[in-house]
Amino acid sequence: MTTYRVIDKGHWHRLALFDFYRKFANPCFNLCVPLKAQPLYENAKDNGISFFQLTLYAILRAANHVPQLKQRLVADEIIEYSAIDVMTPIMTNNDAFRQILCTTAQSFNEFTHVVSQQIALAKSTEPAPLLTHGDNYFCASSLPWLHFTGMTHAEYFSDSTVPTLTWGKLENGVIPVAGKFNHMFVDGLHASRFFTELEALFLAPERLWTPESA
Numbered sequence: 001m002t003t004y005r006v007i008d009k010g011h012w013h014r015l016a017l018f019d020f021y022r023k024f025a026n027p028c029f030n031l032c033v034p035l036k037a038q039p040l041y042e043n044a045k046d047n048g049i050s051f052f053q054l055t056l057y058a059i060l061r062a063a064n065h066v067p068q069l070k071q072r073l074v075a076d077e078i079i080e081y082s083a084i085d086v087m088t089p090i091m092t093n094n095d096a097f098r099q100i101l102c103t104t105a106q107s108f109n110e111f112t113h114v115v116s117q118q119i120a121l122a123k124s125t126e127p128a129p130l131l132t133h134g135d136n137y138f139c140a141s142s143l144p145w146l147h148f149t150g151m152t153h154a155e156y157f158s159d160s161t162v163p164t165l166t167w168g169k170l171e172n173g174v175i176p177v178a179g180k181f182n183h184m185f186v187d188g189l190h191a192s193r194f195f196t197e198l199e200a201l202f203l204a205p206e207r208l209w210t211p212e213s214a
Contacts, residue, residue, distance in 0.1 A: 002136045007071070007078040014185075018078070021183040028160075030180050031191055032150045035199040038173035043205035049112065052142055053119075055175070057111045057208055059140050059165060060086045060104055062198035068190040069181070072135050072161045085137040087130055090119050096127030101137060106211040138163040147171040151178035161185060175202070 009015050021027040040058065044051040063069050063084060070081045083104045089097035100118045105111035139162060146168050153164040164180040177198065181191050201207055 002134070003082045004079045004136070005082075007080060009078060012078065017187075018184050024183070026155065027183045028153075028155065028180050029183055030150075030152050030178060031188075031195070032148070032176055032178040033195045034149075034174045034176050035195065035202055036173060037170060037175040037199075037202040040175075040202040040205045041170055041173075043208075049108075050116075051170075052144070053112050053115055054108060054205065054208065055142070055167060056086065056088060056102065056115075056140060057105075057108050058198060058201040058205070059167070059177075060102070060111070061208065061212070062194055062201055063138055063163065063165075064104060065197045066190055066194045068186045069138065069163050069194060070136075071185040073184065074135070081136045083136075087132070087137050087139050089141050090122035092123055092125065092127050094127070098122040098125055098128050099130035101130060101132070108208045110211075135162050138165065140165040140167070142166070143168045145169060147174075148176050148178070153178070153180040 012018075037055075040054060041051060044054045063086070067080060070084050072079055072081070085104050086102050087099055088102060089099050092098050100115075100122050102111070102115050102118065105114070143166055147170075148168045151166055153166070156162070161182045161184060163182070163186070166178045168176040168178075177195065179191060179194070
């Protein structure tokens with residue numbers, strides 16, 4: 001069950017910044033960061049599991065470590081979810097994609113048990129976007145054919161506060177990770193905390209197998 005808290009605007013230190021960026025035609029900014037990830041790849045290979053899934057789960061864990069990535073604007077209220085899920089596109093048999101929603105989990109074992117079934121089903125179905133009725137998620141996709149150095153992401157609508165992330169091809173032990181963040185909630189400091197936590201997970205992937213509560 002999704003839970004959240006309402007942030008009291010009257011006592012919120014970021015209110016002036018929120019109001020400032022809310023007036024922007026596009027309040028989002030993009031960052032592309034090269035992250036060391038060779039241990040992550042070796043962990044996936046040694047355990048015979050999907051490198052895509054392990055990377056996706058690392059991104060999910062890191063995103064849930066940064067409160068600002070879980071904050072949203074809903075009916076003029078500012079809320080912060082206790083946890084967010086991740087929406088990701090899966091390649092179908094006809095070279096298009098179908099989106100699936102992957103629920104947050106305490107460990108990779110728990111995550112992959114459910115997600116593997118979702119992926120298998122998506123691959124054999126028709127291409128389609130995933131329409132949701134909430135925003136307690138972020139978007140993350142893989143571009144495994146390219147080791148890119150920059151990227152911008154499509155805008156769903158101007159007030160969208162859902163972060164969007166894309167990671168690319170592993171090359172010389174490095175994965176590029178691009179992120180789009182809404183400046184109403186996320187500053188460079190908060191984005192940096194996300195990328196720092198993500199690289200820490202890439203370098204110590206054994207943490208992904210251990211439940212967060214442990």
